[in-house]
Amino acid sequence: xxxxxxxxxxxxxxxxxxxxxxxxxxxxxxxxxxxxxxxxxxxxxxxxxxxxxxxxxxxxxxxxxxxxxxxxxxxxxxxxxxxxxxxxxxxxxxxxxxxxxxxxxxxxxxxxxxxxxxxxxxxxxxxxxxxxxxxxxxxxxxxxxxxxxxxxxxxxxxxxxxxxxxxxxxxxxxxxxxxxxxxxxxxxxxxxxxxxxxxxxxxxxxxxxxxxxxxxxxxxxxxxxxxxxxxxxxxxxxxxxxxxxxxxxxxxxxxxxxxxxxxxxxxxxxxxxxxxxxxxxxxxxxxxxxxxxxxxxxxxxxxxxxxxxxxxxxxxxxxxxxxxxxxxxxxxxxxxxxxxxxxxxxxxxxxxxxxxxxxxxxxxxxxxxxxxxxxxxxxxxxxxxxxxxxxxxxxxxxxxxxxxxxxxxxxxxxxxxxxxxxxxxxxxxxxxxxxxxxxxxxxxxxxxxxxxxxxxxxxxxxxxxxxxxxxxxxxxxx
Amino acid sequence: xxxxxxxxxxxxxxxxxxxxxxxxxxxxxxxxxxxxxxxxxxxxxxxxxxxxxxxxxxxxxxxxxxxxxxxxxxxxxxxxx
Numbered sequence: 001x002x003x004x005x006x007x008x009x010x011x012x013x014x015x016x017x018x019x020x021x022x023x024x025x026x027x028x029x030x031x032x033x034x035x036x037x038x039x040x041x042x043x044x045x046x047x048x049x050x051x052x053x054x055x056x057x058x059x060x061x062x063x064x065x066x067x068x069x070x071x072x073x074x075x076x077x078x079x080x081x082x083x084x085x086x087x088x089x090x091x092x093x094x095x096x097x098x099x100x101x102x103x104x105x106x107x108x109x110x111x112x113x114x115x116x117x118x119x120x121x122x123x124x125x126x127x128x129x130x131x132x133x134x135x136x137x138x139x140x141x142x143x144x145x146x147x148x149x150x151x152x153x154x155x156x157x158x159x160x161x162x163x164x165x166x167x168x169x170x171x172x173x174x175x176x177x178x179x180x181x182x183x184x185x186x187x188x189x190x191x192x193x194x195x196x197x198x199x200x201x202x203x204x205x206x207x208x209x210x211x212x213x214x215x216x217x218x219x220x221x222x223x224x225x226x227x228x229x230x231x232x233x234x235x236x237x238x239x240x241x242x243x244x245x246x247x248x249x250x251x252x253x254x255x256x257x258x259x260x261x262x263x264x265x266x267x268x269x270x271x272x273x274x275x276x277x278x279x280x281x282x283x284x285x286x287x288x289x290x291x292x293x294x295x296x297x298x299x300x301x302x303x304x305x306x307x308x309x310x311x312x313x314x315x316x317x318x319x320x321x322x323x324x325x326x327x328x329x330x331x332x333x334x335x336x337x338x339x340x341x342x343x344x345x346x347x348x349x350x351x352x353x354x355x356x357x358x359x360x361x362x363x364x365x366x367x368x369x370x371x372x373x374x375x376x377x378x379x380x381x382x383x384x385x386x387x388x389x390x391x392x393x394x395x396x397x398x399x400x401x402x403x404x405x406x407x408x409x410x411x412x413x414x415x416x417x418x419x420x421x422x423x424x425x426x427x428x429x430x431x432x433x434x435x436x437x438x439x440x441x442x443x444x445x446x447x448x449x450x451x452x453x454x455x456x457x458x459x460x461x462x463x464x465x466x467x468x469x470x471x472x473x474x475x476x477x478x
Numbered sequence: 479x480x481x482x483x484x485x486x487x488x489x490x491x492x493x494x495x496x497x498x499x500x501x502x503x504x505x506x507x508x509x510x511x512x513x514x515x516x517x518x519x520x521x522x523x524x525x526x527x528x529x530x531x532x533x534x535x536x537x538x539x540x541x542x543x544x545x546x547x548x549x550x551x552x553x554x555x556x557x558x559x
Contacts, residue, residue: 004557006537006548025493029541031520032497036541043543070543192503192535199538225497232497 011043011052012070019069028066032232034189034222035064038131038198042100043071045203051210055098056090058083060112062104063138064131073100081112084119087126095266098209099126106136109145109169116175120215123180125262127209127216129202130171133224134243141227145169148242168246172219176252182214184253188221190239194249213259221247288443290326296385297436298352301361303378304428305346306370306391308336310412311425315368316347318429321451322439323351333359344373351438368428370411372397389431391424407435407478414469423466430470435478441471484553485532487525493545496520500536500546509536 016024029036046052056074059067060083068075074097078086087101101119108116108130119126135153136142142155146168150159172186183205187198198220205216221243223235230238304315313334320330328351336345348361367382369375369390375397382388384403393412409431415424433439445464452460487509489500494516500523501509508529516522523536523546532550540546 002552004550004553006534006546006550008544008547012543025544026542031495031541032499033541036543037499037539040538040541040543192505192533192539195503195535195538232499233502236499236502 009040009043009047011046011072012039013072016069019066027070029063030224030226032223032225032235033063034133034220034224035131037189037195038129038202038220038222039067039070041195041199041202042102042129042206045199045206046071046073048203049206049210051098051206054096055100056094057100057102058087058090060101060103060107061138062107062136064102064104065138067102081107081110081115083107084112084115084124084126084128087128088119088122088124091125092264095125095212095264098206100206100209101126101128103128103130104137105130105132105134105146105169105171106139106142106144109171113145113169116171117178120175120181120217121178123182123214123262125209125212125214125264127205128218129205130217130219131222132171132219132243132247133222133227134168135224135227137224137227141224141229146171146247148246151242170247172217172247172252175217180215181217181253182255182259183208183216183251184219185217185251186219186221186247186249188239188244188249189223190221190236190244197249208259212261212263213255214262219247221249288326288440291437291440293437296365297438299354300349300351300366300436300438301364302349302351302366302368303346303361303364303381304349304368304370305344305374305378308345310345310370311422311428312336312345312370313347315425315428316349318425318451319349319351319432322429322444322447325443325447326438328353329356331356331359335360344371346374346378368432369395370424371395375399387435389428389435407431407474409470409473411470414473415466418462418466418469420462423462426463426466427470427473430467430472431474432470433467434471434474441467482551484549485530485551486549487530487536488547488549489523489525490545490547491516491522491524492518493542494520494522495542495545496522497541498523499539499541503535503539505533505535506531 057071059077061080076086083101083103087099091099132146134146136144141153143153147160149162152159172184176184185201187201188194201218205218208216221239223239225232225235228235304312306312316332320332323330331350333348350356363381363383365383366387367378372395375390382404387405389407391411392408393410399406411424411427414427415421444467448460448463506529508526509523511521512524534548537546537548
């Protein structure tokens with residue numbers, strides 16, 4: 001239908017209700033900002049193509065970070081440079097949606113350089129709008145990969161020197177060398193006729209995106225009057241005189257009729273199917289009836305911490321694995337440095353009947369501190385009324401907390417007496433079983449061959465003695 | 479004979495940021511900077527009241543979504559939903 005009025009397109013929200021402050025009817029952009037012009041072209045095209053309700057827009061880091069205030073679409077905001085990765089995931093998980101990735105030049109061409117390259121090379125079904133204003137605008141006008149040779153910015157006060165800073169990054173030229181992209185064009189916003197061409201390019205990219213024709217990218221030469229310290233009209237002249245000669249406008253790639261409609265396998269969203277693929281029975285196979293567990297130990301969030309090599313990870317894995325056999329939901333999340341031995345390591349374990357949210361035990365109900373730095377680091381985070389188990393062989397200080405239950409166990413010493421300090425983790429399991437009542441020792445021992453597949457019987461037997469030692473120590477001393 | 483009411487450019491003066499891009503883009507030179515300030519402290523753009531040809535240059539040059547509306551020649555307010 002022919003338009004009879006040009007007014008705020010329906011691709012925009014009526015009211016920018018997510019925008020903080022009282023001004024919810026106008027953008028945060030500076031006077032004369034090119035983002036606003038491009039926003040309008042995108043919003044209009046979405047309305048005209050009738051895709052507003054089926055579009056998800058990924059906003060970047062930069063001034064357009066707040067695009068989600070304005071567009072009446074689904075929105076994600078990505079970390080710096082990662083919009084194409086988020087757009088990839090969004091597009092793959094929602095193959096029936098149009099996915100727009102909106103990025104600036106600092107975001108796309110610098111930190112996100114590889115992200116955009118790989119997304120383009122995979123031919124993701126996304127439409128990328130790339131605003132090139134030759135600087136980092138939001139952060140105060142620093143040099144970007146797209147800054148012109150000789151251009152003065154806050155970080156190139158003598159002008160960009162190509163010998164030290166390299167040459168302007170020509171994104172369309174680079175990406176158009178790839179096989180996968182469907183459509184790549186560079187346009188400019190410097191005057192009304194060029195805005196019309198930009199409008200045509202935006203519509204073409206979104207039409208292709210609507211038809212799932214792979215990767216679309218429109219680079220938009222734009223101004224930053226504030227960052228360039230020019231008035232808006234002069235800055236558009238600067239785009240025309242300085243940027244356009246360096247960044248030639250035009251279509252860099254267009255597969256046209258040859259563009260393939262990319263159909264990718266729909267991701268499996270069915271947990272039972274995932275379990276089956278992993279070889280795990282979807283039915284909870286509970287071999288061990290639970291004993292009496294006091295209420296305080298029914299929802300465990302455990303931090304296990306110590307030196308690398310102390311069996312920290314094994315302790316966590318074993319706690320989770322055994323609990324799984326009793327039919328609990330469990331999680332195990334490791335955190336460690338690059339060293340296999342020495343260094344510090346910790347892991348978080350959750351054991352409960354409900355659904356586990358965050359895997360990290362930020363405020364653990366139990367801390368198992370195997371060395372002094374771990375006690376000092378994590379003691380304060382234990383919830384009041386929680387439990388602290390610490391390795392008294394290596395920790396010669398007293399815990400400072402008085403609002404938690406404390407168990408001082410000579411874990412390393414017990415393991416050493418058994419003849420191998422590597423069984424500390426099994427001492428831990430035994431002690432855990434005794435304190436919480438969650439595991440029976442005989443069940444744990446039954447499970448040892450499963451937990452330590454391929455180990456010799458002698459090792460399994462040693463592990464069993466370690467479990468008993470930990471269990472008995474707690475029973476005899478507390 | 480009265481002048482036709484449409485086409486006509488209408489500036490929402492309080493949303494105008496006074497950047498001047500619409501004024502530069504208008505081929506008929508019928509948008510001007512007001513000597514007055516709006517509530518945000520900008521010299522807003524305003525339509526002189528005649529001569530608009532409905533090209534839409536001002537609308538597309540304006541970075542603010544809701545600062546300019548252009549009623550085209552065939553606009554009929556009675557047909558608005």
